[in-house]
Amino acid sequence: MPNDSTSPRTARPDHIADKGKYISFSIRHQVIEFNAFREGWRKISHVHNRGIHAQIAGGLLLVGQSGAGKTTLIEHYRDSFPVTEHPEQTMVPILVVQTPAMPTVKNLAEAILHALGDPDVNKGSTEEKTRRIFKLLVACHVELLIIDEFQHFCDSRRRSVANQVADWLKGVLNVARIPVVVVGLPRAEEVIRMNEQLARRFSSVFFLRPFNFHTDEAQDEFRGLLKTVHKFVPVSCIAFHEANLALRFFIATNGLIDYIAKIIDEAVQIAGRMKNPSIDWDILFQAFGESVWRNAPEELNPFNPDAELRPLNKLGEPFERRDKLLLPGATSEDAD
Incomplete structure (x- = not known):
């Protein structure tokens, strides 16, 4: 003492x-910005701008320890491109989605719909929800999709279910054709490595180090x-x-x-x-x-x-x- x-x-x-x-x-x-924070911002911005100006639906895997500042980084980036309300539509330039703790196709689709402001996230089959996701991504002019807590895919005890969800997400990303940043703990990289197409999509990795x-x-x-x-x-x-x-x-x-x-x-x-x-x-x-x-x-x-x-x-x-x-x-x- x-x-x-x-x-x-x-x-x-x-x-x-x-x-x-x-x-x-x-x-x-x-x-409060610091070197790693600024570099992470630059990486996200590059993927975002390539999507806008070159129509390239690139991907970035952003990983870091719990407490390293990942959530602050992505929230600050999102808030720099605020949602705007118009009489006929809501513009959501940066869409941030939280991966459910035990992801399934159903609850991940509902999480995306919730982030898009869909009032009926629980209604419809998986196929109907997927179609609504595509429609709302276009209607809301989403420029960048950020999926947080991506390590939940490998935390799932049901590996077959996690693989099924990853395959569904891969299909959504292929059709949506917008850049995506996936964020999580370092073990989130395991999910990417296990899926060949996701590995190609997210070959760019940034580690937000302490x-x-x-x-x-x-x-x-x-x-x-x-x-x-x-x-x-x-x-x-x-x-x-x-x-x-x-x-x-x-x-x-x-x-x-x-x-x-x-x-x-x-x-x-x-x-x-x-x-x-x-x-x-x-x-x-x-x-x-x-x-x-x-x-x-x-x-x-x-x-x-x-x-x-x-x-x-x-x-x-x-x-x-x-x-x-x-x-x-x-x-x-x-x-x-």
């Missing part, structure tokens, strides 16, 4: 200043991200991007931006309950325990000044299923 100078302070709910400001705060409301900390350049980028995050925090706080603290943030998050958001959001909520809200080592110590690893041993909480600074990837630790961190002195092979 931190020494007396950094021991957790007691929250005082009876002294809340600007309570609404803190409760409504989330760093997720800000789109941050690493094994080179000066990588450390500078991560610290730059923390400096940007610092600007949006609505309370006074220590410099997140200071070298020692940045390393601790990296270990606490495994380089995944979603965990940065978890810690910052929780820290603001904890600080907001103080009489004089501010974020220091104490608050970050508490925020890590609340948002990342509840009941973490104090000697492994990265925001304990006396913590053992090592990757938290052993059995029972928060990142045991993640790729290994790249700390100073590590090589790229260490992350394989």
Whole structure:
């Protein structure tokens, strides 16, 4: 546990200043770009524009660990091409569809129809639903289809059903002739590799990698991200991007931006309950325990000044299923 100078302070709910400001705060409301994010955007944009200007129905497989920022990327791209309502039709330039947890032809067709605004997603046979999909894709002027959570195809225990759905989807894509981006965890690539036609369609793969900390350049980028995050925090706080603290943030998050958001959001909520809200080592110590690893041993909480600074990837630790961190002195092979 931190020494007396950094021991957790007691929250005082009876002294809340600007309570609404803190409760409504989330760093997720800000789109903070970083190198991998921008490269992913460029890849999506290329497929999109090739479809518009060259009428090439290309494909892109975008994969990344949970928490790497995939959903934020595709939602931000979609929101840059907003839906527009007209008297006779609704224009949906970018259509984002969530793959059902246990995909079947029926529920995937219904998911696509729901995303297209069909009021009767449950009506009709599979063939009728498929025809409605084709009609609405044209009527809504869909320029790019993004299918998220694609790894659910290989999570299905019924491999034959998953293959049937993949074949149906392949047929839809062949007829629709619009570019497609499929998004998911790294194992989503297994689905593509198992189907020869899908493998040809999605031969372009982009891995949205987490941050690493094994080179000066990588450390500078991560610290730059923390400096940007610092600007949006609505309370006074220590410099997140200071070298020692940045390393601790990296270990606490495994380089995944979603965990940065978890810690910052929780820290603001904890600080907001103080009489004089501010974020220091104490608050970050508490925020890590609340948002990342509840009941973490104090000697492994990265925001304990006396913590053992090592990757938290052993059995029972928060990142045991993640790729290994790249700390100073590590090589790229260490992350394989």
